[in-house]
Amino acid sequence: MSFLPAIPEVLRQFFKRPATNLFPAKYLPSSVTKYLKSVQEGNAAINPPVETPPNFRGKILYDRDTCIGCKLCIRVCPANAIEFLPDTKKVRIFVTQCIFCSQCNDACPVDALHMSDEFLLADEDRYSENMIVE
Amino acid sequence: MVMILGVDPVLVLGGTVAVALFGMLAGLVFMGIERKFAARMQARIGPPIRQPFRDVAKLLSKDSIVPENAIPCLFNMAPVLALASSIVILLYIPLGGFLPVLAGYGDLILVMYLLTVPALALVAGGFASGSPYATVGSQREMVTMMSYELPLAIAVIAIAWRLAAAGIADPFSLATIAGTASGITIWSVVGPLGIIGCVLLLIVLTWVTPAELSRVPCDTPEAETELCGGLLVEYSGRNLALFYLAQGVKTVAMAALAVALFLPWNISWFVALSPNAALAADFAFFLLKILAVIFFSVSVIRVGMARFRITHVVSIYWGYLGGLGLLGLVFMVLDAYIGGGGVL
Amino acid sequence: MSENKKIGSTYSIPIGPVHPALKEPILFTFKMNGELVEEVDFAPGECHRGIEWMGMRRNPVQIVHLTDRICGICGVSHSLAFARAVEQIAEIEVPERAHYVRTIIAEYERLQSHLLWAGVAAHELGFDTLFFLAWRVREESMDVIEYLTGNRVNYGIVQVGGVRRDFTEDQFPRIEASLKYYEDVAGKLLNLFLEDRTIQMRCKNTGVMSEKEALELCTVGPTARASGLAMDVRYDSPYAAYGDLDFTPVLPHQYLGLTNGDVYDRIVVRLLEVVQSVDLIRQCLENMPSGEVLWEKKYPKILAACKKATGEAVGRIEAPRGECLHYVRMDGNTNPQCWKVKASTYSNQMSWLNMLKGEQIADIPIVVASIDPCMSCTDRVAVVHGERTDILTKADLHRLSVEKTRRLAQWS
Known part of the structure; x- marks a missing residue:
């Protein structure tokens, strides 16, 4: 053949x-x-x-206590997914906006932001508890 | 027992209902299995075997939309005609140990004519849809039909002619060809040359099947990536479900025809069984043979190559397969006159 | 001849904006005569998303990841072209090792893009088995890309001034395994795609474009190379690490002995480039220098350097589909004053008109797919006035571009 x-x-x-x-x-x-x-x-x-490799970029993790509120992550976020909360001088991250580039992780001077390996993030509500990290 | 025109109405009606039910059920089951075969060959899991049943159930539960430009009566009649004519074909083909329901009322030539009716129904439905895609699809279906008729006719006639040359009475009757009653088949009639001829004709019929069933490489009338479904593009709901069922029945009918012509053996010929057990065993074996035919002439061919252009369909079926069929016929003739094939 | 035909013998078929043969929205209108195409017209612009508009409201460090999203397949090409433009304006020296990392990722992207295309082409021909096979083979490169960069599709590895992630020593065996896999499978792929009679019947002498036409229509990338034009940005004006590597543009006659410029030749070129990419990655791995991969690790410094920069530059690179060009103009503000993307399909799409004329309906999908069109890369303009959409003529476009150039000149 x-x-x-x-x-x-x-x-x-x-x-x-x-x-x-x-x-x-x-x-x-x-x-x-x-x-x-x-x-x-x-x-x-x-x-x-299928298993995710190490250094996979999944849903963002935020360490609220370490954050110093320097706003650098907001300046580098391509999707404008991060909101500054002036009252507490902390940030709030909208996962539905996030494009998982993890640039904020690299930029953060105090290492308060990380990427998890969680990627099954479908949700019916844009602003549900799971979709907002703060 | 009441007889009308020499027919026992209860037997014929009962048989027809039974064959219709068998045709639709088996059609869907075989389509499910066929999808599994194809999936397996493409390294996929594929849908579950019951998927065609779900598809039909879902289609039946949906609205049937008639497009604005369509001719409603023709548009709605075509699917019914396609299904009905597909079932009628089955009535003339022996199913395992069972004689055809209408044995004695029609022969192979009639079956060949009937095979064109579902295709004609599709063409009518396509032209009645009033969509350019469906129109092109209908034109292509007609061309495809004309292309495969020649090789199909050669294959069918060569077998019947060889049986006639062997002095067998009523050679065009499918019951005779399948040897359901007599146990005499084409393979027991022919000599070595005839076996070569038979194999060539079997190859021809294997290739005619995908064209008859509009599967890749001959799915030009539907051609998803070219015509978005061609003939069937405007069909939905119940009408599409009927076409779907007709496709299943036609698959069984084509495979059963191939089995009757070329793979007619029954288990009961070789093993002594009680009449009922013999019927059951023969029927089970018949289903297996159908599965084998579907595997080779539908699944393997459809996963193994690209779709032809409509011009290719014509040149390949008229040229190569027609030529191959004629060669097979020549072998059969030689076998009958020179090769000394057994004239019983 | 055409005036002899009686009126009404032709009919028109629309293909698109949504059609199974099209992977992205675009509208074709065909005037048909039976099964033959008499006239072709197409209207792109169904896929415009305003990415450049978004970009001009962001700083270069943000845009570089926005560029990943211009196209789902050639993400790194766009970000690389953009980063090169910005680096030229801000006079940033990219470390040597970063060039190699960029090259390796760009070549992996070419691998997966060409295999994706091969699968799509097979599907357009109704050959779904090869479609599944090609995509299964492609999966390996996607896995390696995910392993190296962290994501399968939008890699986000390029940064202004280098790359964001370095390869570590323990990652090399995985890369090596994937190269081995592709070397083993290449022969099988070539055999299955090129020796198959049905594919040859469908693709040989279909959608022919001569070398002269290819040159006149300014085609780029594999489409141009399949017609015999030896043009490849990687070779003609090397960027990243390509200057250090040993290769020549792939042309169909290297495999077939002659060049027809048909769809079959385009399959040949793309499959041979898969083989070439494996070789280029291997060369990169062997010559990889050590050192940093990012010009400056501190983000505020990158941002400041970009803000300081003034001037304009063009970043050109060879994307899997052909030349990809980014024009950037900075005027000392945080955000660029102007950013313009010209993707390869923009250059290639006019070749459709010539290639499709005289072909059959059956060939439309494969001929359209043969230039590997990417509408979301291409669609950069949509003119909408309320309900009405305008069609701009050549004269309108010329007037608008003169006006825009004047405007840009006044700003600076």
């Missing part, structure tokens, strides 16, 4: 394991919310996603 090289290739592949990572489940559950609930209750297990 030199003129159709894909045919031997697919026949070989037929007997190999598929490459798909079965995250979060093999097939779409009939109800996603019910499935997630049963996972929370421990009745079902989620197939884990």
